Amino acid sequence: MSGKVITITSGKGGVGKSTTTANLALGLALAGKKVVAIDLDIGLRNLDMILGLENRIVYDVVNVVEKVCKVKQALIKDKRVDNLFLIAAAQTRDKSAVKPEQVIELTNELKKDFDYIILDSPAGIEGGFRNAMLPADEVIIVTTPEISAVRDADRVIGILEANDKKEMSLIINRINPTLVKKGDMMSKDDVLQVLNIPLIGVVPEDENIVSYTNIGEPSILHSDSPSGKAYKNITQRLLGKDVPFMEIVERKKGIIEAIISFFKE
Amino acid sequence: MFLDFFRRNKKSSAQKAKERLQIILAHERVSNKAPFLEDLRKDLIKVVAKYVDIDPKEIEVSLQRDNSIEVLEINIPIK
Numbered sequence: 001m002s003g004k005v006i007t008i009t010s011g012k013g014g015v016g017k018s019t020t021t022a023n024l025a026l027g028l029a030l031a032g033k034k035v036v037a038i039d040l041d042i043g044l045r046n047l048d049m050i051l052g053l054e055n056r057i058v059y060d061v062v063n064v065v066e067k068v069c070k071v072k073q074a075l076i077k078d079k080r081v082d083n084l085f086l087i088a089a090a091q092t093r094d095k096s097a098v099k100p101e102q103v104i105e106l107t108n109e110l111k112k113d114f115d116y117i118i119l120d121s122p123a124g125i126e127g128g129f130r131n132a133m134l135p136a137d138e139v140i141i142v143t144t145p146e147i148s149a150v151r152d153a154d155r156v157i158g159i160l161e162a163n164d165k166k167e168m169s170l171i172i173n174r175i176n177p178t179l180v181k182k183g184d185m186m187s188k189d190d191v192l193q194v195l196n197i198p199l200i201g202v203v204p205e206d207e208n209i210v211s212y213t214n215i216g217e218p219s220i221l222h223s224d225s226p227s228g229k230a231y232k233n234i235t236q237r238l239l240g241k242d243v244p245f246m247e248i249v250e251r252k253k254g255i256i257e258a259i260i261s262f263f264k265e
Numbered sequence: 266m267f268l269d270f271f272r273r274n275k276k277s278s279a280q281k282a283k284e285r286l287q288i289i290l291a292h293e294r295v296s297n298k299a300p301f302l303e304d305l306r307k308d309l310i311k312v313v314a315k316y317v318d319i320d321p322k323e324i325e326v327s328l329q330r331d332n333s334i335e336v337l338e339i340n341i342p343i344k
Binding site: 021027111145147150151154155156161180182183184186187190193196197 | 283289297333341
């Protein structure tokens with residue numbers, strides 16, 4: 001088996017990298033692939049909580065690269081899906097605890113046993129970013145339709161184009177159809193025109209994500225949720241299937257709501 | 266209809282965001298690659314000046330991205 005390394009990055013923090021990582025890792029595992037997600041945001045561990053696996057961590061990624069434990073010992077098995085594993089970030093160290101060569105050595109070893117290795121990159125473009133970029137076969141850039149997130153995404157795209165020549169694709173996260181319709185949020189097409197890289201997914205703003213994160217159950221496990229459907233589509237595209245992009249439109253209003261909003265205009 | 270009367274001529278904030286981004290990013294994309302462009306410009310002046318009469322100040326080197334194709338544009342007016 002020779003697995004594929006997919007890195008999830010963004011430039012700006014807080015746009016949904018770890019949420020995306022958790023959902024895509026679960027999605028690929030639910031599709032029958034053997035998947036390991038690695039949290040490389042060392043010092044600011046988060047993916048474990050989003051996946052609801054925080055109580056099972058014994059060893060972390062720093063322990064692995066420092067050969068304190070074997071890779072197998074640091075693989076935390078997901079409680080819902082048999083073929084999903086997590087390697088957690090260290091919480092007591094910082095980004096300098098891991099070097100890019102060490103991550104490459106780790107991913108090369110994991111490639112023998114896994115179909116997909118998903119790396120959750122830290123925000124920013126400093127040291128930790130290189131750790132996540134160099135081993136990647138494919139990079140997914142997550143942005144929201146906000147000016148600062150798009151600008152930072154462009155910076156990341158520029159760095160990747162200049163140095164690594166990686167295969168890149170874009171996820172536009174948290175699209176709010178009401179704001180887009182009012183002209184107060186850039187649309188999918190606006191963002192695409194600015195950034196000019198292939199689109200792999202659009203995710204609608206979904207207030208349920210807050211509660212899904214609260215209980216450690218990513219939205220892809222709630223297949224009726226709008227964001228869950230969006231992540232499922234992205235998973236299918238990663239597997240090479242041609243799935244049309246989701247139409248992100250306003251929820252249909254009831255007659256009372258419609259009358260109220262008519263007078264609000 | 267009459268609401269449109271108040272709205273016309275007014276650019277939406279999303280449109281403004283897009284325009285601001287396009288302007289600043291066009292600038293940043295070039296300046297992030299500036300070290301290499303500046304060195305290239307200096308080397309070009311040296312080489313071209315050996316063969317033709319040029320004004321070093323007139324040489325323009327720029328990098329543009331257009332639909333995922335990157336174009337290096339070099340303008341050298343000859344005296």
